Amino acid sequence: MKFTVSTADGHARAGLIETNKGLINTPVFMPVGTVGTVKAMSPEELKEIGAEIILSNTYHLYLRPGHEIIKSLGGLHRFMNWDRPILTDSGGFQVYSLSALRKIEEDGVHFKSHLDGSMHFLGPEEAMLIQSSLGSDIAMVIDDCAPYPSSYAYAMTSMYRTIKWAARCRELKREGQALFGIVQGSLYEDLRKKNMEELVGIGFDGYAVGGLSVGEPKEDMHRMIRFTAPLLPENKPRYLMGIGELGDVLKAVEAGFDMFDCVMPTRNARNGTLFTSRGKLSIKREEFKADSGPLDPECDCYTCKNYSRGYLRHLFLSKEILSMRLNTIHNLHFYLNFFRNMRKSIEEGMFGDFKKRWEQIIP
Amino acid sequence: MKFTVSTADGHARAGLIETNKGLINTPVFMPVGTVGTVKAMSPEELKEIGAEIILSNTYHLYLRPGHEIIKSLGGLHRFMNWDRPILTDSGGFQVYSLSALRKIEEDGVHFKSHLDGSMHFLGPEEAMLIQSSLGSDIAMVIDDCAPYPSSYAYAMTSMYRTIKWAARCRELKREGQALFGIVQGSLYEDLRKKNMEELVGIGFDGYAVGGLSVGEPKEDMHRMIRFTAPLLPENKPRYLMGIGELGDVLKAVEAGFDMFDCVMPTRNARNGTLFTSRGKLSIKREEFKADSGPLDPECDCYTCKNYSRGYLRHLFLSKEILSMRLNTIHNLHFYLNFFRNMRKSIEEGMFGDFKKRWEQIIP
Numbered sequence: 001m002k003f004t005v006s007t008a009d010g011h012a013r014a015g016l017i018e019t020n021k022g023l024i025n026t027p028v029f030m031p032v033g034t035v036g037t038v039k040a041m042s043p044e045e046l047k048e049i050g051a052e053i054i055l056s057n058t059y060h061l062y063l064r065p066g067h068e069i070i071k072s073l074g075g076l077h078r079f080m081n082w083d084r085p086i087l088t089d090s091g092g093f094q095v096y097s098l099s100a101l102r103k104i105e106e107d108g109v110h111f112k113s114h115l116d117g118s119m120h121f122l123g124p125e126e127a128m129l130i131q132s133s134l135g136s137d138i139a140m141v142i143d144d145c146a147p148y149p150s151s152y153a154y155a156m157t158s159m160y161r162t163i164k165w166a167a168r169c170r171e172l173k174r175e176g177q178a179l180f181g182i183v184q185g186s187l188y189e190d191l192r193k194k195n196m197e198e199l200v201g202i203g204f205d206g207y208a209v210g211g212l213s214v215g216e217p218k219e220d221m222h223r224m225i226r227f228t229a230p231l232l233p234e235n236k237p238r239y240l241m242g243i244g245e246l247g248d249v250l251k252a253v254e255a256g257f258d259m260f261d262c263v264m265p266t267r268n269a270r271n272g273t274l275f276t277s278r279g280k281l282s283i284k285r286e287e288f289k290a291d292s293g294p295l296d297p298e299c300d301c302y303t304c305k306n307y308s309r310g311y312l313r314h315l316f317l318s319k320e321i322l323s324m325r326l327n328t329i330h331n332l333h334f335y336l337n338f339f340r341n342m343r344k345s346i347e348e349g350m351f352g353d354f355k356k357r358w359e360q361i362i363p
Numbered sequence: 364m365k366f367t368v369s370t371a372d373g374h375a376r377a378g379l380i381e382t383n384k385g386l387i388n389t390p391v392f393m394p395v396g397t398v399g400t401v402k403a404m405s406p407e408e409l410k411e412i413g414a415e416i417i418l419s420n421t422y423h424l425y426l427r428p429g430h431e432i433i434k435s436l437g438g439l440h441r442f443m444n445w446d447r448p449i450l451t452d453s454g455g456f457q458v459y460s461l462s463a464l465r466k467i468e469e470d471g472v473h474f475k476s477h478l479d480g481s482m483h484f485l486g487p488e489e490a491m492l493i494q495s496s497l498g499s500d501i502a503m504v505i506d507d508c509a510p511y512p513s514s515y516a517y518a519m520t521s522m523y524r525t526i527k528w529a530a531r532c533r534e535l536k537r538e539g540q541a542l543f544g545i546v547q548g549s550l551y552e553d554l555r556k557k558n559m560e561e562l563v564g565i566g567f568d569g570y571a572v573g574g575l576s577v578g579e580p581k582e583d584m585h586r587m588i589r590f591t592a593p594l595l596p597e598n599k600p601r602y603l604m605g606i607g608e609l610g611d612v613l614k615a616v617e618a619g620f621d622m623f624d625c626v627m628p629t630r631n632a633r634n635g636t637l638f639t640s641r642g643k644l645s646i647k648r649e650e651f652k653a654d655s656g657p658l659d660p661e662c663d664c665y666t667c668k669n670y671s672r673g674y675l676r677h678l679f680l681s682k683e684i685l686s687m688r689l690n691t692i693h694n695l696h697f698y699l700n701f702f703r704n705m706r707k708s709i710e711e712g713m714f715g716d717f718k719k720r721w722e723q724i725i726p
Contacts, residue, residue, distance in 0.1 A: 035677070035681045036674070036677065037678060037683050037685045039684055040684040042688065064681065065673070065676075069652060072653050073653060073671055073673045073674065074655070079673070079674050081670060292436050311399070311443065311444075313428075314399065315400060318398045318427065320398065320402065321400075321687055322402075322404070325684070
């Protein structure tokens with residue numbers, strides 16, 4: 001994996017990640033394909049809207065169908081019929097957020113499956129083995145995500161554990177698979193800094209900031225975004241994990257982050273909330289009943305080119321599968337287009353204007 | 364609308380329906396798009412697998428979103444982005460099968476919406492007005508579907524009502540929209556015959572047999588199929604409503620029917636039951652867990668070309684939307700392909716062999 005920053009506009013940067021499976025222009029949004037499918041989408045549809053990389057979840061795929069099955073079926077790319085890059089998270093965050101019970105020990109986490117209550121163990125060895133079986137292009141180290149709020153003492157213990165696990169993952173790094181480190185440390189700046197320095201000492205292909213958007217106030221999130229970005233090496237991709245509200249994305253890109261993932265565009269689509277050039281829109285509203293116009297007059301996605309708001313409202317109220325398909329195409333297209341335009345604005349030295357314009361639309 | 368029989372093989376016939384919206388090769392299977400979408404499919408996907416006509420339901424579209432809304436949005440074709448022929452049923456069967464309460468009077472049916480319990484009235488005027496608003500290419504007369512079992516007296520009353528309503532619908536027939544009559548009469552041959560003769564006297568663009576597959580024994584259904592087909596005019600399309608089990612289809616085509624609709628391929632797909640060249644298959648079965656082969660080795664649909672049984676099982680167990688999409692593409696492709704091959708066998712004078720071969724596979 002090779003990364004080059006092509007243009008900088010302030011701290012915001014436009015770059016290129018080169019992988020064996022294709023190019024990734026940054027800043028990049030990675031649609032989330034939790035269990036080996038980006039919900040409601042086909043791989044061809046993802047390509048049509050310009051997705052260059054997707055994210056998939058180690059925790060989910062480990063529990064079902066199991067990484068050994070995916071390996072025996074040719075790896076995750078073949079399994080899901082997606083030949084472009086895939087980033088897999090390590091499962092750490094899902095163990096933290098989904099499992100009914102978790103017990104953290106020095107060499108990993110015992111946890112209970114959210115599917116059937118069975119007990120499992122995930123440590124650096126397991127996380128690396130699973131991601132190796134999946135065959136993702138970018139693997140993530142397993143981290144210990146501290147909840148919000150966390151005491152300084154708890155956050156420090158958790159941060160040192162994260163460093164220790166990262167070092168072990170690094171030893172197990174597999175040829176041909178990039179590995180990113182993850183910075184924890186809750187809302188404590190010195191812990192974040194310490195974690196970062198240790199990770200750089202170990203050396204990774206990219207660096208991620210985790211443990212945000214876990215319930216903390218927005219101001220704290222933004223403060224940590226501004227604080228952590230400059231700490232991350234300039235010559236490596238910087239990934240802000242799980243944050244995808246566009247207002248937050250603008251702040252993070254301004255600070256120098258390159259990579260993002262979030263279920264928001266896909267989940268909102270299925271709930272009938274759609275992103276447009278004029279702000280969000282709830283398709284179920286009565287006013288759209290006989291509306292012959294497209295979701296967004298400025299959008300050229302498949303949905304907007306072919307279907308009226310009236311039809312989309314009808315499909316949504318009828319709980320039709322096509323509703324989720326068309327809404328997801330639109331929202332993901334909107335997100336990817338937003339990122340393309342943001343990148344262009346950086347290349348043209350106009351990121352400030354881009355940010356200002358969108359901050360009027362997205363409160 | 365123009366219909367020509369091009370080849371006959373025994374009573375089985377291959378024909379062509381010409382409409383302003385395109386050609387329909389018969390025998391034809393019409394995928395069901397109940398509320399203005401064939402569940403899980405896009406219009407482009409329907410075209411790719413060769414659907415030449417779809418069916419949509421007057422009852423459902425009348426209740427939601429309402430025919431006036433669809434009319435104001437440019438008619439059903441524009442509404443759902445489908446530019447090939449559409450047949451709409453009259454709503455008679457759904458009032459019979461879905462509404463919580465129905466009261467049949469001489470000029471129509473009072474019924475309760477299955478959606479919100481509101482009361483509605485559907486008679487010949489309403490059925491024709493709604494179908495005219497939808498702008499379907501083929502409209503159906505409203506009929507009175509007698510339940511199984513029905514006494515001779517009840518079936519006769521219901522049959523005469525069906526004739527009366529058909530005559531009224533014929534008076535209201537709209538320029539540019541074909542209108543088919545429907546034969547009722549329960550399992551009584553003389554009533555079926557009488558109904559048919561009266562319909563032919565009125566004169567329709569095609570003739571349908573309704574009131575079967577409502578709970579009667581298979582032998583009775585097959586007897587009525589054999590009995591009614593020869594009564595229907597040779598120079599008009601013959602439509603056997605709502606029957607789509609392939610064993611029944613073979614018997615009906617042998618008797619001389621041309622048109623079919625059924626929710627089976629789409630509904631089964633969503634339930635994980637898939638049609639293959641070797642019979643039905645339940646994708647959830649444990650044995651497919653690590654199966655790298657396609658659903659059906661003899662199938663060239665998008666699903667079979669790109670996905671393994673192992674992946675399809677995983678998607679189904681995970682209740683993913685893509686599961687319903689891929690399964691529906693396969694099942695509808697299977698059905699349309701079955702009909703194409705059946706048509707070819709008629710053209711080659713080999714329908715008997717085709718029927719015999721498939722009767723080994725589908726019990």
